[in-house]
Amino acid sequence: MSKSLIQKYNVPGPRYTSYPTVPYWENEEFQYDLWIKSFKKSFSESNASEGISLYIHLPFCESLCTFCGCSKRITKNHSVEQPYLQAVLQEWKLYCNEMDEKPIIKEIHLGGGTPTFFSIKNLEDLLNGILKTGIKAENFEFSFEGHPNNTTKEHLQKLYDLGFRRVSFGVQDYSETVQKAIHRIQPFQNVAKVTYWAKEIGYTSVGHDLIFGLPFQTIENIVDTIEKTKSLKPDRLAFYSYAHTPWIKGNGQRGYKEEDIPKDEEKRKLYEVGKALLSSNGYHEIGMDHFAIDSDSLFKASKEDKLHRNFMGYSHSKTQMMIGLGVSSISDTWYGFAQNVKDLDDYYQLLEWEKIPVFKGHILSQEDLKIRKHILNLMCQFETTWEHSENYMPEILSQLQEMENDGLIKIEENKLKVTKSGKPFLRNICMAFDLRLKRNAPKTQLFSMTV
Known part of the structure; x- marks a missing residue:
């Protein structure tokens, strides 16, 4: 590398x-x-x-x-x-x-x-x-x-x-x-x-x-x-x-x-x-x-x-x-995520009130569900395909072009495949599909380094 x-x-x-x-x-x-x-x-x-x-x-x-x-x-x-x-x-x-x-x-x-x-x-x-x-x-x-x-x-x-x-x-x-x-x-x-x-x-x-x-x-x-x-x-x-x-x-x-x-x-x-x-x-x-x-x-x-x-x-x-x-x-649930409270006392209190102790979560939009599938495909099979109706793909493909030039991926019509050289950069490739990350780039560091 x-x-x-x-x-x-x-x-x-x-x-x-x-x-x-x-x-x-x-x-x-x-x-x-x-x-x-x-x-x-x-x-x-x-x-x-x-x-x-x-x-x-x-x-x-x-x-x-x-x-x-x-x-x-x-x-x-x-x-x-x-x-x-x-x-x-x-x-x-x-x-x-x-x-x-x-x-x-x-x-x-x-x-x-x-x-x-x-x-x-x-x-x-x-x-x-x-x-x-x-x-x-x-x-x-x-x-x-x-x-x-x-x-x-x-x-x-x-x-x-x-x-x-x-x-x-x-x-x-x-x-x-x-x-x-x-x-x-x-x-x-x-x-x-x-x-x-x-x-x-x-x-x-x-x-x-x-x-x-x-x-x-x-x-x-x-x-x-x-x-x-x-x-x-x-x-x-x-x-x-x-x-x-x-x-x-x-x-x-x-x-x-x-x-x-x-x-x-x-x-x-x-x-x-x-x-x-x-x-x-x-x-x-x-x-x-x-x-x-x-x-x-x-x-x-x-x-x-x-x-x-x-x-x-x-x-x-x-x-x-x-x-x-x-x-x-x-x-x-595939359609949504929910996280339980992190404080032990809060956890016990909510259960005493007979309430499932979730405190935050996310219900996925139709776009979320499609992007989730792409990222899951890449993480598990190192490839993904898309439909012509997915109108956000030109935005994603434009960002992927440089990765293709660097030999990390191969793109053919509506299919992307991660190359052997690209596997160490799998998180970066998935980031190109992450529309929420792209549309709202963090102002402070939220994640660990990819390499």
Whole structure:
């Protein structure tokens, strides 16, 4: 990748887990009743044919990782577990009250925070409480995020017994210097232990999350981390770019200096070296920032053009409806988005008033829906097509012309295809389709850098 292209396209940009992106939601026009209407419409259309997905946010962590951009609450007090999970079940009940039939549950993902902060018994009670009110889809997939330092074999076994077959472990980097900087100390032995346990128990997809661009991270660190990762043979990998956004994340990302963080060409080289190592060890690049071996469902979905992307990231199966439960969670009906309140006390109060605890959102216009489809196509299949009736396309194509000249894309009549050289700039290509971003360019930096 040329230095000139990196310098040219390394600008702030969204990661496109949704369109419109959260900063461009029309929150002032969002109404609770419109959200419920959107929910009912989507549920009636998709429950019988696809089922629904559930994302459950479990926000508690015992210590703060300074690289993390998730909504979390730091505590060592485990008495917070039961009241929180009771509240999540109450929220689920409120959604169920709006359904005219039993939900068919296709996906459940436990995210955080640290899901394995919670005791086995409490997690079991939560999941049984959800499942007793719904029907498991025949092809269901349940997954969770595990912290290598506190995931026990009992956690893995109980969740397996409840139907979980996919787990991802946050690794980030094995360098002690990097781990100290991001306040995430976890020896390789801890990761190896939980990975072997998961495989022994029978999990069919074990994933590791790695990050490039962390403070003090070097090429030697990337090579060492991927060599160690290779020895454990996870089925899939997320190899994310560190999103340095201290103006959003607060003091957590101010524990090191700007000059400690790799940037531009230096940062991109970390990715290119890591990607080459992964490729030489049988990992295929899937969409953006993801890799999988031949036998993993994510790779198979990419080959069959069935890859999907939402607020949970990439998935091998699609559901139109995704309900986010828990503080700060985001729900998606395809026609609208809604985010829960971020403050725990507010969350509890709204549920006590028997109100689904959303506080902002966006109902998509017809134009939004079409642009959303284009961006989803690009993110999942690296190509998209359009109709002649889409009268905003000349505006988009004019911006794409320079990217075509740079060899990032190929345009033929009503079709765009991302080239191999263009894949590292996928976020930039999607930005050309982002009409809301173009029509209202931010005056301050809202997003992390694209490269």
